[in-house]
Each structure stands twice: as C-alpha cells, then as structure tokens.
Amino acid sequence: MEVFIQILITGIVVGCIYGMAALGFTIVYNATKLINFANGEFLMLGGVVLTGAVTIAGLPTGVAVPVAVAVSAAIGWVMQRVILENARHSDHLTLVMLTIGVALALRGAAALVFGRDISFVPEFGFIPLVLVGNVYIPSQGIWIMLTLAVLSLALWYLFSRTLFGKAMRAASQEPRAAALCGIEPKKAAVIAMIMAAAIGGLAGTLMAPISAASYENGIFLGLKGFAAAVVGGLGNPLGAILGGLLIGVIESVTAGYVASGFKDAIGFIILILVLILRPQGLAGRAVISRV
Amino acid sequence: MSEELLTVENLVAGYGAVEVLHGVSLSIRKGQILSIVGANGAGKSTLLNTISGFIPIRSGDIRQEGRSIAKQAPAVIARAGIRHVPEGRRVFSELSVEENLQLGGYGQPKAVVQARIEHIYELFPRLLERRGQAAGTMSGGEQQMLAIGRALAADPKVLMLDEPSMGLAPLVVAEIFRLICRLRDEMGMGILLVEQNAKAALRIADLACVLSLGKVTMHGTGAELLHNPDVVDAFLGGHKAA
Ligand SMILES: Nc1ncnc2c1ncn2[C@@H]1O[C@H](COP(=O)(O)OP(=O)(O)OP(=O)(O)O)[C@@H](O)[C@H]1O
Ligand SMILES: [Mg+2]
Numbered sequence: 001m002e003v004f005i006q007i008l009i010t011g012i013v014v015g016c017i018y019g020m021a022a023l024g025f026t027i028v029y030n031a032t033k034l035i036n037f038a039n040g041e042f043l044m045l046g047g048v049v050l051t052g053a054v055t056i057a058g059l060p061t062g063v064a065v066p067v068a069v070a071v072s073a074a075i076g077w078v079m080q081r082v083i084l085e086n087a088r089h090s091d092h093l094t095l096v097m098l099t100i101g102v103a104l105a106l107r108g109a110a111a112l113v114f115g116r117d118i119s120f121v122p123e124f125g126f127i128p129l130v131l132v133g134n135v136y137i138p139s140q141g142i143w144i145m146l147t148l149a150v151l152s153l154a155l156w157y158l159f160s161r162t163l164f165g166k167a168m169r170a171a172s173q174e175p176r177a178a179a180l181c182g183i184e185p186k187k188a189a190v191i192a193m194i195m196a197a198a199i200g201g202l203a204g205t206l207m208a209p210i211s212a213a214s215y216e217n218g219i220f221l222g223l224k225g226f227a228a229a230v231v232g233g234l235g236n237p238l239g240a241i242l243g244g245l246l247i248g249v250i251e252s253v254t255a256g257y258v259a260s261g262f263k264d265a266i267g268f269i270i271l272i273l274v275l276i277l278r279p280q281g282l283a284g285r286a287v288i289s290r291v
Numbered sequence: 292m293s294e295e296l297l298t299v300e301n302l303v304a305g306y307g308a309v310e311v312l313h314g315v316s317l318s319i320r321k322g323q324i325l326s327i328v329g330a331n332g333a334g335k336s337t338l339l340n341t342i343s344g345f346i347p348i349r350s351g352d353i354r355q356e357g358r359s360i361a362k363q364a365p366a367v368i369a370r371a372g373i374r375h376v377p378e379g380r381r382v383f384s385e386l387s388v389e390e391n392l393q394l395g396g397y398g399q400p401k402a403v404v405q406a407r408i409e410h411i412y413e414l415f416p417r418l419l420e421r422r423g424q425a426a427g428t429m430s431g432g433e434q435q436m437l438a439i440g441r442a443l444a445a446d447p448k449v450l451m452l453d454e455p456s457m458g459l460a461p462l463v464v465a466e467i468f469r470l471i472c473r474l475r476d477e478m479g480m481g482i483l484l485v486e487q488n489a490k491a492a493l494r495i496a497d498l499a500c501v502l503s504l505g506k507v508t509m510h511g512t513g514a515e516l517l518h519n520p521d522v523v524d525a526f527l528g529g530h531k532a533a
Binding site: 163167177183184185 | 343344364365366367369370374375377381382383384385386390393394395398401441442445
C-alpha cells in the first residue's frame, strides 16, 4: 500500500508538469485553433535558462526562475508576432509546420547557448519535505503541486471572472462575432501564446531540479503535453490538467509494476485508446455535428 | 439633409475569382432606416461583411462620416461605432446573456456599459429574465434579441442587421421590427436593414433599395418601393421570393 501511494505521488507530481504542458497547447489552440508543436520547447527553455542563470550567471533561484519564465514568455511573444502573425494567411498545415520549425530552431539555439550537457540545479527549497508514515512527498514535488493549484485558480479566475478572459473565450468560440464586438483576434492570439510560453517556462524550471535540464527535453515533454491535452479533450483547460495527471499516474504505475522501459509508451497508448473510444476527450462534451 | 453616417461608393468586392458586388453605392443617415431587399445570393450579406472589414475591397470606398474605413480591420470598424448583427446571430453560446452584453461593450468603461445594459433590459425584458442563462440554450428569437442587444451595448452610430427575422415566428418578428423603429426614433441611430421579409422591411424603411446580382437596381423611399409594381412582382407578390 505504501509503495503504491509513493508511486501515485510520483505520478501526480510528473502529471502536474504534463498538465502544465497540456495547458499551453489548450490555451493556444483555443485562441487560434493551432496545435503549437513548439510548446514543449517552452518547458525545455525554462529548464536550460534556469540552469544557465544559476550555474553560469550565479543568480539565486528566486531570481533565476522569474528570469527563465520571462525569457520563455518573450520567445513566445516573438514567435507569435514575428512568425505566426505574418504567416496567418497560410493554410493550417503550413502554420503547424512553422511551429515545428520554431521547435527545431529553439532546440538548436539552446544547444548552442547552453551546451549539450545535461545540467542540474538545486531544488527550490524552503518548503520542507513531508513524511507520512513511510510515504514521503519531496519538497520540489510540493512546489510543483502548489504551483499547478495556484495556476489553475488563476486561470479559472481569468477565464470565468474577468471580461478580458471572457473576451478570449468569445474570440475562440465565435471569432467573427468577437471581432464585431471590437475584440482583436490578433491580440488574443499573442496573449494566449505568451501565457502558454510562461506556463511552459515555469513548468520547465519546476522540473529542472528533479530531472535535469537538457536542450533535448522539448520533444518528449511536448508530446506528453499534447497527449494529455487531447486525452482531456482539446480546448478544455480542466481536461488538460486532468489528462496530464492521468498520464503521469498511469506512467508511474506502469514504471513501478510493469517495466520502467514501457513507461514512455503508455502515454501514447492512452492517447490512441481515447482517440478511438472517446474522440472528444475524457472531459470533453460530446461533439454535436451540425447538418 | 441630415448627417451622412456611412457612405458606400462604387463598392466592388468578392471571393477569390468570383466578383459578387459590382459597384454598389448607398448612404445611411442619422435617424434613418435604409432597407436592402434582394433574393438569395444577391450579395446582401457580402455587402455587410465588406463594410465590416471581413472582405477586402477591390475598388470603391467606404466612408464613416467622410473618413475612409475601407482598409480597417473588423475590430477597428466595430470600435468606431459601426455594429453588425450578423446573419445567424452568432451569440457566444457558452457565455451568459449578461456576459454577451458586456462583451458587446468590450473596451468601453464598465459603468457606462452597465448602464446601457440596463437600458437594453428595458427594451428586451426577456433578456433580463434570462440574464444568467447560457446564450446557446435560448430560443431563436431570444438569441436574435441578444445579438441586437450585444451590438447596442456599444451605443453604435450605425447598426447593420442581417436578416433579423430569419426563422422567427411572426409575433417575434413584429416585436423586433418595432424595436428597430424605436432605435431610430429614440436613439437616432442610422440603421442598415437587410431582409428577405421585404414587405415588413420596406414598411419601416425611410429609404430602400433592391440589390440584385450584386447591383443596386432600384432605390427610393420605402413607400415608393412598396408600391412599385416591379418590386411587388419580384418580392411582394407570390411565392417567388419566399
Ligand atoms: N465565403 C464565400 N466564398 C465564396 N462565395 C461566397 C461566399 N459567401 C457567399 N458567396 C457567394 O456570394 C454570393 C452572394 O452571397 P451572399 O451571402 O452575400 O448573398 P445574400 O444576398 O446574403 O443571400 P441570402 O439571402 O441567402 O442570405 C452567392 O453567390 C454566394 O454563393
Ligand atoms: Mg445573406
């Protein structure tokens, strides 16, 4: 039992990271109907910029984390304004290819600037680890869970309590009608990308102390986040978080009881099962097709 | 003559290789209803969508109070006070009635918008009863009222309505047409009304025109067109235009 709970906690912690990656996909998808395959690179950037700032520049974690989040957010902003906005009249597939191109470019740039070695940073600290019987929750894990909790609340507040957030939802549901209300779809798209990049960057800094930062991390984090977003029901923020947690927990259980080598495949097996059995996602509403 | 709020001059526009509007001219004045009638596919919605900035202009001009808005983005045109209630209503179905109205006044001071919303509730008591309901769950007539209310929340100078009577019961249609008259009379709005329900649209119109195959083929006062034998034949007579 204790072993199981320990495995569960590990899964939830990793699932929180996947959930944050999935939130990035969801927020951008809602604003522009685009799957941003560079989203995983935001997590990668958060990690490598944090380690760079701590190990190379010698900044304390409390400063380095905001710096890493800001760098990631700024790159999201540039990506939207300079690349996607100028290509907005291209067809959808071209835009998706562009995001893949950006992902490769960011990966290359990160390797160039921060090197190809994986690097470690100390845990954020301050919060003590919690021991209940023989089950322990690591300090960094608590940081991660608390961050996701606060982030979820903040997003809930933004999208359901502020007119600005409602305008973003309106622009995603009925883009033309939103424009007729004076809501700029371009602005909504930029803000969505900045949010996704900041959330991704934050997730990347949070996981750097537990799983080493590397320029290569973006791809697998992006795929896991994408799977979580689709499993939860693409476009549904709550579903994204739940999808992330589900994949994290099932991965962890698989690694603990089946084989750890099988862990990475399981997320995609879930993705495929969901796409076959429940294409609208676990938390998604049934898709009513109009004739 | 009263002030020209919106002027469309020799407007040519279309989609891809297809030209739909072949030089349309019209103008809308303060406190007047201009009704545009025409058969399916005449280009009525295309005209409104072009004025709103969704369809690029090939030639001609669109001016608001003398200033060209021909190259502006839809959101900019909307914020300048030209509000378009689109065909099919397009309410924000997941948001509540009140949230839809608040978004109508997006970017304007909250207190001002809230005061306008109270006024909109006086015009449409039904919306007040349903202020907390998700817009998508309302009836067609209620959604039409909401779509109009959403445009009114911005206190527009020009209101463009695309087939507000579509799919609605006669009593609801009458209510909406009465309201359109009130907006003209009490608020001095310039109104561009596109309708297939030609009789009702011509009856309340100050000025009217017939759009057919992307051209204005007739124009005059509402009463003139209402009694014009060609118009009667084409739109008011039998089942031809229904
Ligand atoms: N998005 C589009 N792409 C290509 N052609 C279009 C598009 N929208 C409309 N058209 C064409 O333009 C012409 C005018 O259409 P429009 O919708 O403006 O007519 P309408 O007068 O509003 O008709 P209705 O009374 O049926 O609403 C039609 O021939 C239509 O097929
Ligand atoms: Mg039409």
